[in-house]
Amino acid sequence: MTMRERCERLWTDARLWTGLGTGLGTGLDLIERGAIGMRGGVIAYVGPMAEAPDAEQVIDCAGRWITPGLIDCHTHLVHGGDRAAEFEMRLAGASYEEIARAGGGIVSTMRATRAASEEELVAAALPRLDALIAEGVTTVEVKSGYGLDLENEVKMLRAARRLGGERPVSVATSFLGAHALPPEFAGDADGYIDHLIGEVLPRVASLADAVDGFCEGIGFSPAQIERLFVAAKRSGLPVKLHAEQLSNLHGAALAARFGALSADHLEHLDEAGVAAMAGAGTAAVLLPGAFYFMRDTKVPPIEALRRAGVPMALATDCNPGTSPLTSLLLAMNMGATLFGLTVEECLAGVTRHAARALGLQDRVGTLEAGKRCDLAIWDIERPAQLVYRMGLNPLHARVWRGS
Ligand code: DI6
Numbered sequence: 001m002t003m004r005e006r007c008e009r010l011w012t013d014a015r016l017w018t019g020l021g022t023g024l025g026t027g028l029d030l031i032e033r034g035a036i037g038m039r040g041g042v043i044a045y046v047g048p049m050a051e052a053p054d055a056e057q058v059i060d061c062a063g064r065w066i067t068p069g070l071i072d073c074h075t076h077l078v079h080g081g082d083r084a085a086e087f088e089m090r091l092a093g094a095s096y097e098e099i100a101r102a103g104g105g106i107v108s109t110m111r112a113t114r115a116a117s118e119e120e121l122v123a124a125a126l127p128r129l130d131a132l133i134a135e136g137v138t139t140v141e142v143k144s145g146y147g148l149d150l151e152n153e154v155k156m157l158r159a160a161r162r163l164g165g166e167r168p169v170s171v172a173t174s175f176l177g178a179h180a181l182p183p184e185f186a187g188d189a190d191g192y193i194d195h196l197i198g199e200v201l202p203r204v205a206s207l208a209d210a211v212d213g214f215c216e217g218i219g220f221s222p223a224q225i226e227r228l229f230v231a232a233k234r235s236g237l238p239v240k241l242h243a244e245q246l247s248n249l250h251g252a253a254l255a256a257r258f259g260a261l262s263a264d265h266l267e268h269l270d271e272a273g274v275a276a277m278a279g280a281g282t283a284a285v286l287l288p289g290a291f292y293f294m295r296d297t298k299v300p301p302i303e304a305l306r307r308a309g310v311p312m313a314l315a316t317d318c319n320p321g322t323s324p325l326t327s328l329l330l331a332m333n334m335g336a337t338l339f340g341l342t343v344e345e346c347l348a349g350v351t352r353h354a355a356r357a358l359g360l361q362d363r364v365g366t367l368e369a370g371k372r373c374d375l376a377i378w379d380i381e382r383p384a385q386l387v388y389r390m391g392l393n394p395l396h397a398r399v400w401r402g403s
């Protein structure tokens with residue numbers, strides 16, 4: 001097949017942000033008066049409309065912008081209940097740690113998640129997923145981690161996979177059994193990790209695309225995460241890690257040693273961690289929604305990541321406790337205003353680099369022949385408008401695998 005061969009569908013008279021280059025205006029990223037052709041759900045042509053092949057169906061974009069479909073590469077979209085009452089307690093002065101010690105926090109969401117059926121978890125997640133989709137998201141990652149036992153982690157991962165059957169969206173799943181210590185294992189984090197490795201991981205491996213963990217004083221130690229990662233590698237799964245969110249336990253460097261797809265949060269990341277990530281090709285996933293909602297003040301070392309060439313992704317971290325955020329556009333705005341990312345970095349963060357954080361860079365994330373035809377078509381004059389507005393949704397149309 002050649003680029004010239006007839007397409008099933010062609011989007012014409014569009015301005016294309018391809019995501020291929022390194023900066024807006026380099027000429028690599030932007031194609032004025034461009035067109036995208038699709039065959040079999042895959043991009044067959046990207047280039048000037050003047051050179052576009054024929055197509056069975058032609059869609060005139062009237063000068064609108066097209067970007068790759070957006071990718072939310074870090075979410076906890078599937079969970080029971082919410083934590084609005086804890087939010088009120090925090091507004092009244094209680095801390096996240098105090099609430100957790102009083103039986104709230106992650107464990108309260110664990111209880112609500114265990115009490116819900118798989119169907120109920122799917123139904124509860126759909127409005128959140130729909131909010132993401134309405135803003136042009138075509139790929140979403142969903143973590144387990146509120147079941148914290150075999151039965152309920154399986155239920156969460158099944159619910160996550162089912163979301164992809166309920167809506168036109170690609171779902172990537174991560175097994176986050178090492179998110180918090182369930183009450184059954186109180187005081188025995190090592191015993192819980194043994195249980196995850198021996199009993200849970202072998203049975204969830206076929207439902208998960210990656211293994212994640214929470215490396216933190218209130219989560220799991222680097223030594224415990226390392227044991228989990230050894231087991232993950234043995235079962236053939238790539239790893240990623242919540243690292244350096246509240247303190248620096250050198251989790252990012254640990255993740256890099258295992259060739260992790262990503263290390264996420266990273267507020268307390270140091271130079272050695274940056275260098276380790278750069279060396280391993282591990283993506284940084286920045287989560288400004290959690291930073292904002294927790295009124296954090298320590299900003300991730302953006303300039304060091306930039307200098308080292310670490311791919312920076314941006315995601316919602318949609319979860320009931322620390323980031324009840326279902327807008328990837330707002331995450332972009334926060335990435336710019338709170339973390340100092342450029343417009344170009346924000347766009348790459350929710351497309352090309354987000355694909356990388358999921359190991360899907362060969363399939364999605366840029367406008368390129370051979371990739372899935374996942375597109376977001378926008379009513380904007382310039383890409384900065386995607387990052388600039390807060391609460392306005394300029395999506396004109398969304399295309400998932402060609403339709
Ligand atoms: N880091 C976070 O910010 C969330 N999980 C994690 O590992 C918190 C999740 C929650 O509070 O429910």
Ligand code: FE
Pocket residue numbers: 074075076242317319
């Ligand atoms: Fe998270």
